[in-house]
Amino acid sequence: MKKDKDLDFLFKNDLSKYSGKWVAISNRKIVSSGRNIKNTMTQARKKSRSKETLYAKIPAKNQSLIL
Amino acid sequence: MSNVQKIEFSFRPLTPKTLHRPCIAVKFRNNNREDKLLCIVDSGADFTTIPIQAGFMLGINFNKSLAPEKIIEEWRNLNQSDNKQLNDFIKKITEKKFAVPINIGCACGKGTNGFLYSVEVEIGNHKKNLPIFWINADINPLLGRTGFFDKAKEVVFNARQNKGHFLME
Numbered sequence: 001m002k003k004d005k006d007l008d009f010l011f012k013n014d015l016s017k018y019s020g021k022w023v024a025i026s027n028r029k030i031v032s033s034g035r036n037i038k039n040t041m042t043q044a045r046k047k048s049r050s051k052e053t054l055y056a057k058i059p060a061k062n063q064s065l066i067l
Numbered sequence: 068m069s070n071v072q073k074i075e076f077s078f079r080p081l082t083p084k085t086l087h088r089p090c091i092a093v094k095f096r097n098n099n100r101e102d103k104l105l106c107i108v109d110s111g112a113d114f115t116t117i118p119i120q121a122g123f124m125l126g127i128n129f130n131k132s133l134a135p136e137k138i139i140e141e142w143r144n145l146n147q148s149d150n151k152q153l154n155d156f157i158k159k160i161t162e163k164k165f166a167v168p169i170n171i172g173c174a175c176g177k178g179t180n181g182f183l184y185s186v187e188v189e190i191g192n193h194k195k196n197l198p199i200f201w202i203n204a205d206i207n208p209l210l211g212r213t214g215f216f217d218k219a220k221e222v223v224f225n226a227r228q229n230k231g232h233f234l235m236e
Contacts, residue, residue: 037205052103
């Protein structure tokens with residue numbers, strides 16, 4: 001399976017300051033972040049034309065998930 | 068030669084001091100638009116579940132694609148334990164590009180509205196049409212069972228080694 005450089009960036013960096021927010025990662029950089037996915041995507045599309053932008057929701061501090 | 072594809076995922080804490088969770092990047096495609104979202108691999112989720120706002124950003128117009136009343140009624144009366152019935156229904160709404168309004172219960176006991184609507188997904192090198200529950204809530208995206216886990220030859224969660232995989236045919 002091809003290695004995903006933005007996924008690698010997400011896993012290897014401490015993104016605590018984005019806790020509870022969405023982030024958009026393109027070419028190993030955070031290109032936007034926000035409280036909801038729509039704004040995060042809108043900002044990211046303005047800044048990067050890459051179709052490979054990765055969007056992730058960073059868990060809030062001390063939050064466990066019951067799915 | 069074997070046509071089986073191995074799709075690997077890993078358990079990661081996305082920030083220090085949070086639990087390791089099984090995560091995988093999934094591309095969602097609609098017409099010429101695509102977005103890649105980090106999903107939690109969730110064997111407890113009936114459907115892959117994505118915030119509806121992400122669907123709007125992919126250009127999906129759920130109201131315009133709304134299924135006719137008889138299809139919605141068919142969903143209400145569907146015996147979901149009958150795999151053939153469920154698969155035939157999913158196939159139909161995927162081919163016709165129908166959005167079916169549904170309500171899904173969360174583990175917390177609340178029900179949330181949204182639409183069942185299929186789009187193409189790409190996970191690793193594996194592409195397929197997948198029914199997605201586009202939920203009216205800003206949740207962590209979930210890769211759920213219907214259409215994916217149930218099509219895998221093997222699904223492994225190895226929490227001791229913080230990794231897992233799907234074998235897809």
